[in-house]
Amino acid sequence: MLSVICESPGVLRHEDRELPVRADGEVLLRVRRVGICGTDMHIYSGNQPYLQYPRVMGHELSATVVEADPGAHVTSGDTVYVMPYLSCGHCIACRQGKTNCCVNIRVLGVHSDGALTEYLSVPAQFVHRAEGVTLDQAAMLEFLAIGAHAVRRADVSAGQRILVVGAGPIGMAAMLFANLRGASVTCLDTRADRLAFCREHFAVSTVQAGSNDVEDLSALTDGEFFDVVFDATGNIKAMNRGFAFIAHGGKYVLISIVPGEITFSDPEFHKREATLLGSRNATAEDFETVLEAMRAGRIPDKALNTHRMSLSDVPTEFPKLLEPGRTVVKALVEC
Structure with missing residues (x-):
């Protein structure tokens, strides 16, 4: 063979x-x-x-x-x-x-x-x-289930402000399932073509990563930033930087994995009483979630x-x- x-x-x-x-x-x-x-x-x-x-x-x-x-x-x-x-x-x-x-x-x-x-x-x-x-x-099914698992792990709910950093397939999967839970989703990425794809096919706001992205993200959230931040970049600098986008009381979900160490400012993390979550792979429940959405044409x-x-x-x-x-x-x- x-x-x-x-x-x-x-x-x-x-x-x-x-x-x-x-x-x-x-x-x-x-x-x-x-x-x-x-x-x-x-x-x-x-x-x-x-x-x-x-x-x-x-x-x-x-x-x-x-x-x-x-x-x-x-x-x-x-x-x-x-x-x-x-x-x-x-x-x-x-x-x-x-x-x-x-x-x-x-x-x-x-x-x-x-x-x-x-x-x-x-x-x-x-x-x-x-x-x-x-x-x-x-x-x-599998890559979509990874996004569905991350969204379930974060317990995303309707009305929450969600930021997905990284507009690759896994990031798109997280956007899709956060949307299906009724959240308001924003995507941050360096690539204009990926952001255009997300605007066309998913109900998301987009911000291009660059010198003004912090100001742009702040403006979208009245300076409060995001209830849940998902990192799907696979980039250690982006993963470290994402801590700054968590709202007070918010969550940070690392879907990405990199060979290295993630670091963050403890005073900034502590004052937010933030929650840090790893999200790995998916379970049978997540595959069923994706199947149900596929069959429904979503x-x-x-x-x-x-x-x-x-x-x-x-x-x-x-x-x-x-x-x-x-x-x-x-x-x-x-x-």
């Missing part, structure tokens, strides 16, 4: 691999679509903190079932999505239902080989029917899917996604 390997930072190549052998309790899948996300970009660029090379990337996927155990909840021919966070089920996080931050987590495409391949065998508990959505939509998924390529073209086409001016939101690989 055809697979695409990230051999080392900046190096992608084809490899012909043996078909995976399905173990008991696993589901053999024919991969159909794979979403390319920021994690894959970081792997390719060499700045993903949890990874060893070589690696088959790809953790946003839809597939059809080839084979499963008799009596399993999925059967041959079913269209499915995969929760790519392979949790252990027994650690302190899993016992609390927080499988998204399992102590022993293995994420497909990061800790183990992922979906940029034709066939994949996955433990059955992580495979779910994609009822009422297309293959394209099912491959977009997700502009066709607009989000800005680029496509075939699996065989990934080594040549993937690097182009990082080129300036491409305005990539979500690229889908057709397998």
Whole structure:
């Protein structure tokens, strides 16, 4: 079967691999679509903190079932999505239902080989029917679920002022689900094209990051700033700077992850009685939230899917996604 390997930072190549052998309790899948996300970009660029090379990337996927155990909840021919966070089920996080931050987590495409391949065998508990959505939509569930999880973690409510810093796919997902909760959403980003996309497809105000952005954000909120600030930049300077945008009594949610240390002024943080939250991955509840919104037509998924390529073209086409001016939101690989 055809697979695409990230051999080392900046190096992608084809490899012909043996078909995976399905173990008991696993589901053999024919991969159909794979979403390319920021994690894959970081792997390719060499700045993903949890990874060893070589690696088959790809953790946003839809597939059809080839084979499963008799009596399993999925059967041959079913269209499915995969929760790519392979949790252990027994650690302190899993016992609390927080499988998204399992102590022993293995994420497909990061800790183990992922979906940029034709066939994949996955433990059955992580495979779910994609009822009422297309293959394209099912491959977009995961990144949208990350945004939905962050919004749920912050307990966003109607009427709150929300700032999303970073207008990439994860930031857009946070905007979408904050909007669906009735919040007033503002997006801050350096890129005018991304801000224009957000204005067109989401009900948000936008501010371009620059020398006057603090004054602009202050003016939008009568000087009070934001009840919840989400960082989705993956940029340590932006993450440190975001503390200044929290309203008194507000929350700061770090969806981003960077290899480094986050620092902030304790007097400024303390006087606000601010809350700092990490938000990692998503749970089954968040995937269901996204599915419900998709089925109701509340997700502009066709607009989000800005680029496509075939699996065989990934080594040549993937690097182009990082080129300036491409305005990539979500690229889908057709397998």
